[in-house]
Amino acid sequence: MSSQEISEADLPHEQATTHGTAVAEHPFADPGLPPHKPRIQDIDERAAKRSERTVALLFTLSMLATIGFIASFVIFPVDKIVYVWPLGHVSATNLSLGLTLGLALFCIGAGAVHWARTLMSDEEMADDRHAIEATPEVKAKVMADFADGARESAIGRRPLIRNTMFGALAMVPLSGVVLLRELGPLPEKKLFHTGWSEGKQLINMNTNEPLRPEDVAVGSLTFAKPEGLEESDHDFNNKIAKDALMIVRIQPEDIKDKRELEWSHEGIVAFSKICTHVGCPISLYEQQTHHVLCPCHQSTFDLSDGARVIFGPAGHALPQLRIGVDDEGFLQALGDFSEPVGPAFWERG
Amino acid sequence: MKKLSARRRHPLAAVVVLLLALAATGGLYAAFAPAGKAQADETAQSLAIEEGKKLYTVGCASCHGTGGQGTTDGPSLVGVGSAAVDFQVGTGRMPAQQPGAQVPKKKNIYSQAEIDQLAAYIASLGAGPITPTEKQYSPEGADIAKGGDLFRTNCAQCHNFTGEGGALTHGKYAPSLEGVSEKHIYEAMQTGPQNMPSFPDTTLPEKEKKDIIAYIKTVNGDETATPGGFALGGLGPVSEGLFGWIFGLGSLIAVAVWVAAHTAKAKKS
Amino acid sequence: MSTTTASDAKRKAPAGERVADWADGRLGIYGLAKANMRKIFPDHWSFMLGEICLYSFLIIILTGVYLTLFFHPSMNEIEYHGSYVPMQGIRMTEAYASTLDISFDVRGGLLIRQIHHWAAVVFLAGMFVHMMRVFFTGAFRKPREINWLFGFLLFVLGMFTGFTGYSLPDDLLSGTGVRFTQGAILSMPIVGTYISMFLFGGEFPGHDIIARFYSIHILLLPGIMLGLVVAHLILVFYHKHTQFPGPGRTNKNVVGMPLLPVYMAKAGGFFFLVFGVIAIISALFTINPIWALGPYRPDQVSTGAQPDWYMGFAEGLVRVMPGWEINLWGHTLVLGVLIPLVVFGIMLAAIALYPFIESWITGDKREHHLLDRPRNAPTRTALGVAWVTGYMVMLIGGGNDIFATHFHLSINSITWFVRIFFFLGPVIAFIVTKRICMGLQRRDKDKVLHGRESGIIKRLPHGEFVEIHEPLSQAQLHALTAHEQYAPAEIGPTVDENGVERKPTRTEKLRAKLSKGYYGEGNQVPKATAEEYKEITSGHGHH
Numbered sequence A: 001m002s003s004q005e006i007s008e009a010d011l012p013h014e015q016a017t018t019h020g021t022a023v024a025e026h027p028f029a030d031p032g033l034p035p036h037k038p039r040i041q042d043i044d045e046r047a048a049k050r051s052e053r054t055v056a057l058l059f060t061l062s063m064l065a066t067i068g069f070i071a072s073f074v075i076f077p078v079d080k081i082v083y084v085w086p087l088g089h090v091s092a093t094n095l096s097l098g099l100t101l102g103l104a105l106f107c108i109g110a111g112a113v114h115w116a117r118t119l120m121s122d123e124e125m126a127d128d129r130h131a132i133e134a135t136p137e138v139k140a141k142v143m144a145d146f147a148d149g150a151r152e153s154a155i156g157r158r159p160l161i162r163n164t165m166f167g168a169l170a171m172v173p174l175s176g177v178v179l180l181r182e183l184g185p186l187p188e189k190k191l192f193h194t195g196w197s198e199g200k201q202l203i204n205m206n207t208n209e210p211l212r213p214e215d216v217a218v219g220s221l222t223f224a225k226p227e228g229l230e231e232s233d234h235d236f237n238n239k240i241a242k243d244a245l246m247i248v249r250i251q252p253e254d255i256k257d258k259r260e261l262e263w264s265h266e267g268i269v270a271f272s273k274i275c276t277h278v279g280c281p282i283s284l285y286e287q288q289t290h291h292v293l294c295p296c297h298q299s300t301f302d303l304s305d306g307a308r309v310i311f312g313p314a315g316h317a318l319p320q321l322r323i324g325v326d327d328e329g330f331l332q333a334l335g336d337f338s339e340p341v342g343p344a345f346w347e348r349g
Numbered sequence B: 001m002k003k004l005s006a007r008r009r010h011p012l013a014a015v016v017v018l019l020l021a022l023a024a025t026g027g028l029y030a031a032f033a034p035a036g037k038a039q040a041d042e043t044a045q046s047l048a049i050e051e052g053k054k055l056y057t058v059g060c061a062s063c064h065g066t067g068g069q070g071t072t073d074g075p076s077l078v079g080v081g082s083a084a085v086d087f088q089v090g091t092g093r094m095p096a097q098q099p100g101a102q103v104p105k106k107k108n109i110y111s112q113a114e115i116d117q118l119a120a121y122i123a124s125l126g127a128g129p130i131t132p133t134e135k136q137y138s139p140e141g142a143d144i145a146k147g148g149d150l151f152r153t154n155c156a157q158c159h160n161f162t163g164e165g166g167a168l169t170h171g172k173y174a175p176s177l178e179g180v181s182e183k184h185i186y187e188a189m190q191t192g193p194q195n196m197p198s199f200p201d202t203t204l205p206e207k208e209k210k211d212i213i214a215y216i217k218t219v220n221g222d223e224t225a226t227p228g229g230f231a232l233g234g235l236g237p238v239s240e241g242l243f244g245w246i247f248g249l250g251s252l253i254a255v256a257v258w259v260a261a262h263t264a265k266a267k268k269s
Numbered sequence C: 001m002s003t004t005t006a007s008d009a010k011r012k013a014p015a016g017e018r019v020a021d022w023a024d025g026r027l028g029i030y031g032l033a034k035a036n037m038r039k040i041f042p043d044h045w046s047f048m049l050g051e052i053c054l055y056s057f058l059i060i061i062l063t064g065v066y067l068t069l070f071f072h073p074s075m076n077e078i079e080y081h082g083s084y085v086p087m088q089g090i091r092m093t094e095a096y097a098s099t100l101d102i103s104f105d106v107r108g109g110l111l112i113r114q115i116h117h118w119a120a121v122v123f124l125a126g127m128f129v130h131m132m133r134v135f136f137t138g139a140f141r142k143p144r145e146i147n148w149l150f151g152f153l154l155f156v157l158g159m160f161t162g163f164t165g166y167s168l169p170d171d172l173l174s175g176t177g178v179r180f181t182q183g184a185i186l187s188m189p190i191v192g193t194y195i196s197m198f199l200f201g202g203e204f205p206g207h208d209i210i211a212r213f214y215s216i217h218i219l220l221l222p223g224i225m226l227g228l229v230v231a232h233l234i235l236v237f238y239h240k241h242t243q244f245p246g247p248g249r250t251n252k253n254v255v256g257m258p259l260l261p262v263y264m265a266k267a268g269g270f271f272f273l274v275f276g277v278i279a280i281i282s283a284l285f286t287i288n289p290i291w292a293l294g295p296y297r298p299d300q301v302s303t304g305a306q307p308d309w310y311m312g313f314a315e316g317l318v319r320v321m322p323g324w325e326i327n328l329w330g331h332t333l334v335l336g337v338l339i340p341l342v343v344f345g346i347m348l349a350a351i352a353l354y355p356f357i358e359s360w361i362t363g364d365k366r367e368h369h370l371l372d373r374p375r376n377a378p379t380r381t382a383l384g385v386a387w388v389t390g391y392m393v394m395l396i397g398g399g400n401d402i403f404a405t406h407f408h409l410s411i412n413s414i415t416w417f418v419r420i421f422f423f424l425g426p427v428i429a430f431i432v433t434k435r436i437c438m439g440l441q442r443r444d445k446d447k448v449l450h451g452r453e454s455g456i457i458k459r460l461p462h463g464e465f466v467e468i469h470e471p472l473s474q475a476q477l478h479a480l481t482a483h484e485q486y487a488p489a490e491i492g493p494t495v496d497e498n499g500v501e502r503k504p505t506r507t508e509k510l511r512a513k514l515s516k517g518y519y520g521e522g523n524q525v526p527k528a529t530a531e532e533y534k535e536i537t538s539g540h541g542h543h
Helices: A013-019 A045-075 A092-118 A136-153 A160-182 A237-245 A258-263 B002-009 B013-032 B048-057 B081-090 B111-127 B144-154 B180-189 B206-219 B236-259 C006-010 C015-027 C029-036 C045-068 C094-104 C109-136 C145-167 C172-186 C192-200 C209-239 C259-284 C309-320 C335-362 C378-398 C401-406 C410-449 C474-481 C506-519 C530-539
Strands: A083-084 A089-091 A126-128 A201-205 A220-224 A245-249 A268-272 A285-287 A291-293 A300-302 A308-313 A323-325 A330-334 C077-079 C091-093 C255-259 C326-328 C331-333 C452-459 C464-470
Touching: A013 A045, A045 A092, A045 A323, A083 A092, A083 B144, A089 A092, A092 B236, A092 C259, A092 C401, A136 B002, A136 C335, A160 C192, A201 A330, A220 B144, A220 C464, A268 B002, A300 B002, A330 C506, B048 B111, B081 B111, B081 B180, B081 C464, B081 C530, B144 B206, B236 C109, B236 C259, B236 C309, C006 C452, C015 C029, C015 C331, C045 C259, C077 C094, C091 C094, C094 C109, C109 C145, C109 C259, C109 C335, C109 C378, C145 C172, C145 C209, C145 C309, C145 C335, C172 C192, C172 C309, C172 C335, C192 C209, C255 C259, C309 C378, C309 C401, C331 C452, C335 C506, C378 C401, C378 C506, C410 C530
Parallel strands: none
Antiparallel strands: A083 A089, A126 C255, A201 A220, A220 A245, A245 A268, A285 A291, A291 A300, A300 A308, A323 A330, C077 C091, C326 C331, C452 C464
């Protein structure tokens, strides 16, 4: 084996250079690759035969598993549910197909690896490495070739060509950038308005009926959408992403924020359901503390104090919708939100 | 520092480090484990009021006051209704055992008859939500899909997609709905126990409540199918990620160790 | 080819050889095979981590192609009337409905979906561990810095491919993730609202995002990744694999088994093993049961809203950030969202740039093919552990609600813990790791100089008890002393050749300082020298 004759020169640099004591019997010198020791399979033909049978058995198992896969595919209806302890009530196809496929694949792998480990030669060999960097001669040749090419192209002598070419190349991708403009509309003032406006009734999300003040009990939680918005509308999701409303009733004497009380109706307050952090629907309302928590990033707002932020990453209070009661005795909005709902953005101000 | 490193190899060093680590862990846990006051509410009505009152005096009056008017340790029970009593006592939350951020569910020590008597007494203190009848809460014939939609609007934000429960602020939590009876689910929606908001019939009518119960029982019952296999708690990416790391990558690394290991050599003769 | 000689003409070459001849005449395969067929690969389990990634990537591509045959990347709303009862009549997008169909109506569809998703989780976890292996053993050093960057890009692109992938079913959980993305985009100063409008084709959620994510997820990102994987592998072949120091293993050779047949069988077999294990996991364990989550609606949500684990670090940063917002001159700077995004970028950039930073500090321009044991590079190892600690703390932050319910802790306390330990944890980890490394170095040195503690106690004639130390074999001695130790870099001469004094530049000073922190006194244990060894061994036996 070539690696057996590793010379002193192959010692790590540092040892040879800084100490300069790389004498013939350096105590830490590399003794070279240890001699190869045989495995049991190398010397005992019966052991080798056993390995051979194991490998063949694994490959056979794989074949059987594949047949099992095909059989399962044919036998089990797609909606068959079976109870398997401890997994629970699981799909028969998923379980049988997965196990048979897994077994078929695993046995191929296990067979191949066992073959490699026990029957193929396990003698370690060494390959030499070669420096990646080119020799000075090669480098000189490349540099000369490049200089020749550059000279022949005349790019250095004719700067006009060079400059206009770079200009053209720099500009041509702009077309692609411009095309991206068609991806969507400009923001304009879209984020500043919602579907709420004066006189729109608050429609209960659960019943699709307008809400009366007496429906909303202290300690209860109700969600509402503006009158006229239906789930079947084409752009329902776009609308509800801004209009979703969370309604709670707090004893008026418990409301600490003056404006909140003013904008409420007898303690019924309506806040945007969309978190001011990054826009998750926020509605984990604790009726005794009046705290509402966002399930995404744990921003916590105090609904009894103008929905100001009391914990977490949100930067400002939940917008409140000013509400009142219309002639028929239903809750109605007294205008749009006075500020944009949802996450903050640069133009929000 | 010198002294410390000199004793680093002392035979007892490992023990000391272990003890320090244990103490630190315990201390951290004590510091982070939420503490707070227990809060709860209760209710009732009927003929068995007298019996209920006796039970009340023994089990409840120390916190809620002799007449249910409430004390610093427990809220007033006037007007909470029999449904609240049936829920709180029936799920074992009341009587509460120890202060904490939230009163947990535990083994119920009262018979249903006793609970009814207690409920009757509390209901007599002031009108409130009445214990529902089976006709009200039975999910028979309810619209499961509609229930799912309602569940995701009203409940999932605290109780998770399939009712596995979730965290609230300062150690409070929305409990798992697994194994909770239909009646108790109905009562919880009706009365809003502890920090849960209520969903009264005026905003979430009886039929919608049934739909929700039907959905919960479909997706989180004993017979619920998890077609893909073991559900890993139904908690989403956190448990999936942990599993993927520990069992997924873990078993692959174990396989890799086998693939790369040297085969046993024959013994030297 | 030499079919012209008379002796060759007599013999009819076997069919395989003739095919190979045909191919060689067109592709030159014999030249390639000469260099690579018996190429040597060293054996070590940690060298197979990259293979786990490669194979799970292949599995993802295979299963992903199958899924595209059934998935409809459309946001058209329909009423569901498939076989999953709890969704009957619910309005949902075609994307969600077709994912339900894959799960319930396509035989084996659920299995392939789960293999695809589990393989993605393992792929990212594998890349993370593979990268750590390369980091802690110093395998990123010259000439492998570019390959380190390729790997880094694969990790980052993998994160985003995963993110766009789990968004595709348009379920309530992933939709919430997309909403977060939109909120994060909005937080960008000046351009935020424009990018959001362009990406979503209007207001959130619009009708375009699924189709756009689809082409990004199945074409753009995996296309780039495939190219990077190929480049990564070509470089692994070209550089030849690194190896740990040991007898017969030098910086100028590579010791191991040949590609044909051993590695062909081992690496080829390992692909089937990885695929098999993931298939079995997918048979037994649910991942992302989208039917339980419901279709996305911007006004609905569930608690426990987390992204897949590899985005958990970013999620943690966003969760624990205080809600800072600056309002000035009619504009809002949303620091509460912006800072976490910037920190996320910085943490990633730190990994990408580390090889260049270290080589600048050491000033070492040589090639390195022998791996470091982590203990022999205490400062690097400590930095790595500090980084991982910060990462893990943020993972806890990203799952703070689940940790709160399962360990009965307060979510607020966990958040505060993470806020503090994101800064404190890495510092502690750095100090502790460095001390452990130094301790291990000291132990190695003792072992070299005094031999291995045998546990046998001998009583000397005059009554003293000593433990017998067995001397190490030459191979062991070599392995324990083969690592290099740098001397701290000095600031170059401050007097130039004309005798003019110059001030050392600030970068020079910084470099000298960092180098001292890496290799100065007290930051590494000088390894045993031959003199020390000879002095001890020649003098008085074992002691």
